[in-house]
Amino acid sequence: MLCQNCGQRPATVHIVKQVNNHKEEYHLCETCAREQGQFSMELPNFSLQQLLASMLEEGPWGPMPGSLQAPAETRCPSCGLTFRQFKERGFFGCGQCYTTFEGELLPLLRRMQGSDRHVGKAPRRTGGRLRVRRDLEQLRQQLQRAIAAEEYEKAAELRDRIRVLEQRLEAGGEGGAVE
Amino acid sequence: MPWNKVVDRAMSHWMEATGPHSDVVLSTRIRLARNLEGFPFPHMLSEGQAAEVIRKVEAGVREIDKIQVPGVVSPVELYRLAEIPPLARQVLVEKHLISPPLAQDARGRAVAISANEAVSIMVNEEDHIRIQVLSSGLDLENTWTLASRVDDALEEKLTYAFHNVRGYLTACPTNLGTGLRASVMVHLPALVITGQAGRLFNTLGQFGLAVRGYFGEGTDAQGNIYQISNQVTLGRSEEDIISNLNGVAQQVIEHERKARDHLKRQMRAQIEDRVGRAYGILTGAHILSSEEAMRLLSDVRLGVDLGLIPRVPVKVLNELLVAIRPAFLQKTAGKDLGPFERDVRRASLVRQRLAA
Ligand SMILES: [Zn+2]
Numbered sequence: 457m458l459c460q461n462c463g464q465r466p467a468t469v470h471i472v473k474q475v476n477n478h479k480e481e482y483h484l485c486e487t488c489a490r491e492q493g494q495f496s497m498e499l500p501n502f503s504l505q506q507l508l509a510s511m512l513e514e515g516p517w518g519p520m521p522g523s524l525q526a527p528a529e530t531r532c533p534s535c536g537l538t539f540r541q542f543k544e545r546g547f548f549g550c551g552q553c554y555t556t557f558e559g560e561l562l563p564l565l566r567r568m569q570g571s572d573r574h575v576g577k578a579p580r581r582t583g584g585r586l587r588v589r590r591d592l593e594q595l596r597q598q599l600q601r602a603i604a605a606e607e608y609e610k611a612a613e614l615r616d617r618i619r620v621l622e623q624r625l626e627a628g629g630e631g632g633a634v635e
Numbered sequence: 636m637p638w639n640k641v642v643d644r645a646m647s648h649w650m651e652a653t654g655p656h657s658d659v660v661l662s663t664r665i666r667l668a669r670n671l672e673g674f675p676f677p678h679m680l681s682e683g684q685a686a687e688v689i690r691k692v693e694a695g696v697r698e699i700d701k702i703q704v705p706g707v708v709s710p711v712e713l714y715r716l717a718e719i720p721p722l723a724r725q726v727l728v729e730k731h732l733i734s735p736p737l738a739q740d741a742r743g744r745a746v747a748i749s750a751n752e753a754v755s756i757m758v759n760e761e762d763h764i765r766i767q768v769l770s771s772g773l774d775l776e777n778t779w780t781l782a783s784r785v786d787d788a789l790e791e792k793l794t795y796a797f798h799n800v801r802g803y804l805t806a807c808p809t810n811l812g813t814g815l816r817a818s819v820m821v822h823l824p825a826l827v828i829t830g831q832a833g834r835l836f837n838t839l840g841q842f843g844l845a846v847r848g849y850f851g852e853g854t855d856a857q858g859n860i861y862q863i864s865n866q867v868t869l870g871r872s873e874e875d876i877i878s879n880l881n882g883v884a885q886q887v888i889e890h891e892r893k894a895r896d897h898l899k900r901q902m903r904a905q906i907e908d909r910v911g912r913a914y915g916i917l918t919g920a921h922i923l924s925s926e927e928a929m930r931l932l933s934d935v936r937l938g939v940d941l942g943l944i945p946r947v948p949v950k951v952l953n954e955l956l957v958a959i960r961p962a963f964l965q966k967t968a969g970k971d972l973g974p975f976e977r978d979v980r981r982a983s984l985v986r987q988r989l990a991a
Pocket residue numbers: 459460461462463464465484485486487488489
């Protein structure tokens with residue numbers, strides 16, 4: 457297979473992305489892969505510029521529907537970055553940018569990541585409340601299942617654990633700095 | 636430990652070839668991207684801010700030693716990259732301890748490395764912190780556990796940029812959420828020889844995974860070594876991402892083993908010839924390009940795995956993957972070498988190591 461960018465060298469970098477029902481494939485030679493973004497030992501980032509380009513305007517792999525418009529003058533109040541600069545560089549300037557450009561970002565995230573919500577680890581210290589909430593959610597599901605299965609001893613135990621966590625949340629969580 | 640020590644040896648912990656499925660999987664890597672609250676991302680940092688981020692991470696790194704994180708071989712030492720000469724930095728790249736961008740522009744950047752080189756923490760690369768854990772063979776769960784523990788230890792001293800809905804905030808939205816990149820480095824000579832590799836790579840995409848040639852500096856995936864890793868970092872838990880990759884890796888291993896079996900049964904003479912020739916050239920050559928060495932080492936590795944060449948320990952082959960790289964050769968020589976001198980030294984090194 458030849459590189460789909462230069463069409464000259466064999467394609468040795470293969471990126472295949474499946475987001476929902478939409479499949480994207482990129483087959484590039486090492487030289488083009490290197491030129492088209494940081495060629496680090498980490499795999500995925502090199503494709504970001506194309507990814508963004510192809511999602512935001514007419515990229516090297518053809519136009520994508522739903523081109524996104526941001527007022528050019530909107531700047532992140534914290535770092536001063538504009539959305540235009542983000543599109544050029546592929547990087548946000550600071551954590552606040554995620555809030556500043558949320559409207560433009562959400563459709564992008566859904567296409568790129570297939571989701572816009574984190575479900576995973578949270579910091580121990582600052583993410584305490586989130587952790588407690590997630591645990592609570594899980595316990596409540598377990599409780600429902602226990603009741604449905606008529607396992608009342610287990611249900612009682614779960615109810616006690618839920619109560620403890622609820623009290624902890626009311627008391628302000630464990631160090632809950634976030635929120 | 637001075638940085639010299641890290642740079643001088645070719646062998647890292649992950650190359651021991653002691654992990655599960657080491658016949659196909661060379662190594663497992665987990666990378667976590669993290670950023671500090673209250674600082675712009677690295678590409679927007681002033682010189683002073685970059686230095687402050689390094690100091691903060693340094694305090695976090697000391698915490699790893701202080702609380703003796705299980706599985707981390709202490710000490711973990713932090714090196715400011717500007718203090719390390721360019722050639723030595725390149726060696727760190729060849730050992731997979733830092734990324735090429737970190738070596739190229741060392742200003743305001745640092746790396747912390749554990750004593751056995753299994754854990755490295757890059758500072759001010761694309762994100763403030765990139766925790767990387769490398770281990771031998773296919774060992775995703777344990778590698779993830781270790782990375783997560785290092786993450787927790789750092790967090791004792793550092794406040795991460797974290798959003799309740801979006802997760803860990805990263806400079807690039809492709810890492811948003813978990814900040815997790817899990818990857819396995821696989822040697823797939825039989826799938827390549829039997830012409831099945833391309834088809835396999837295409838189907839891997841259906842699992843949200845990406846494949847690339849690993850040592851591919853030229854136009855080829857050198858040495859039939861590929862890296863398979865997750866693409867999506869948001870909307871799936873770390874455990875999901877890891878078990879998905881693990882399941883796919885198991886299947887890749889199975890396919891590769893089947894193909895090797897097929898080669899051994901149906902094409903025994905051809906494979907023995909190919910492997911024997913590779914071994915013959917590597918033990919007899921006096922001039923070896925990097926590309927030729929990679930190709931022949933792949934054949935020899937296949938021969939070892941198929942039991943056709945009993946003599947070479949796999950860890951020697953792993954060590955050679957690093958030791959024959961240009962920067963490492965020059966570091967060992969203690970001077971800059973032209974391409975021809977490198978080819979001569981490379982051949983001599985390979986002869987020595989295979990004869991040992
Ligand atoms: Zn190309």
